[in-house]
Amino acid sequence: MSIDQGKALIARAGEGKSYTVGVETLTLADWPEGVPIRVAHSALNYKDALAITGRAPIIRNFPMVLGIDLAGEVLEDSGRFKAGERVLVNGWGLSETRWGAYSQLVRMPDEIVQPLPAGFSTEQAMQIGTAGYTAMLCVMALDDHGLQPGRDAVLVTGASGGVGSVAVSLLARRGYHVIAVSGRPEQAGFLQELGAAEVLSRDAISSGGRPMAKERWAGVVDVAGGPMLADAIAQTRYDGIVAACGMAGGGSLATTVYPFILRGVTLRGVDSVMVPMARREAAWARLEAELDRGLLARLSSTRQFDELPTLGADLLDGRLHGRIAIAL
Ligand code: NDP
DSSP, rough: TTEEEEEEEEEESSTTTTTTEEEEEGGGSSSSSSSEEEEEEEEHHHHHHHHHHTTSSSOOOSSSEESEEEEEOOSSSSSTBBBTEEEEEEOOBBTTTTTTSBBBBBEOGGGGGOOOOOEEEEEEHHHHHHHHHHHHHHHHHHHTTTTTTTEEEOOOOOOOSHHHHHHHHHHHHOOEEEEEEOOOOHHHHHHHTTTSSEEEESSSGOOOEEEEEOOOOOEEEEEEOHHHHHHHHHEEEEEEEEEEETTTTTTOOOOOHHHHHOOOOOEEEEOOOOOOOHHHHHHHHHHHHHHOHHHHHHHEEEGGGGGGGHHHHHHHHHOOOEEEEEEE
C-alpha cells in the first residue's frame, strides 16, 4: 500500500442497531482536519473488544474507525507538533464519537495529541495503552488518598486482565502488599511473577452479601463492578479507598451507606477518557519512571492488525490475558 493510503478497521451501520466491521482503505484526505500521524501501534482494550464484537453500544455514530489508543509518528509539521515527533492518543471519545486508532494513517485534533514519553517505544506505549494508563490513574487515586506502601494491603480485581495486571505490577513495585483476585486459577503463577503477595479466587473475597464485613485491605483497584465491587467495599479498612474503574462483572452496585458513614470509606470513580491533559501527562510520566520494563514485556503480547476482527471475542471470552498491543 502506498504512503498516501492505509488500511483501517471500520464499522458501518446495518439493519436496526446492528453493524458490520471490516477492513477498508483510507487516505489522510478522508479524515477531519488535525495532526497527520502514521500509526505504528494500537492496543486491544475491553472497550475495543465490545466495539469490535458489538456486545455493547460503544459506537455512537457511523461509519466509525474503531480503536481507542494509538502511538505513532507525526507526518508533517502541524500545530504544536513537528514532523517525525513520536506521539500518542488515549481515549477522548475515539471509536465512540470520533474516528479512532485502528488505521495506518490518521488525523487527530491537536489538543488531544500528546508527546510519547522518550523512555517508551510505540509498541511499549501500546502494551500499556488505555488499560495500563487507567491502572496508573487508579494508583494515583490511592496515593492521593494517603495510602502507605510498605504498610497497606491493596486488593486488585480482574487481576489477570489488562488494567488488573498492570495495577498489580505497579502496586507491588511501590511496595504495597498486593492481593490479586482472579477467576482463572491457572494465572496464579503469572500474578505472583508480577508481584502479587496473595492470589485469591473470586469466591474467597465474598462478604456473604453483607455490606460490611471484617476489614481486610486499605485500598482497592476494581475493574469488576457489580457484586465484586460491593464485596470489596464491604471489607475495606477504616478510612480506606476504593478506586472503581470498570464493569467487567456488571454495572450495578448493591451496597448500603454504612461502609461510608461508619468506616469513612471513600469510593473514588476513575475515568480515563476525558481526563485533563495535565493529569494524563503526569500519569504517563509516572509510568515511564515506575513501570518495570521486564514485567511489561512479561504481561504483554503483540498481535497483528489483521487479527483484530477475531481478537475482540477472544478477550471478552477470557482467552487472552495481560495486555495486547496491535502492530499496524
Ligand atoms: P480485560 O478483559 O483485559 O480484563 C478484565 C478482567 O476482569 C478479566 O480478565 C477477568 O479477570 C475479570 N472478569 C471478567 N469477568 C468478570 C466477572 N464476571 N466478575 C469479576 N471479574 C471478571 O479488560 P480491561 O482490563 O481492559 O478492562 C477492565 C474493565 O475496566 C472493563 O470493564 C473496562 O471497561 C474498564 N476500563 C475502564 C476505564 C475507565 O476509563 N474507567 C479504562 C479502561 C478500562 P480474571 O480472569 O483474572 O478474574
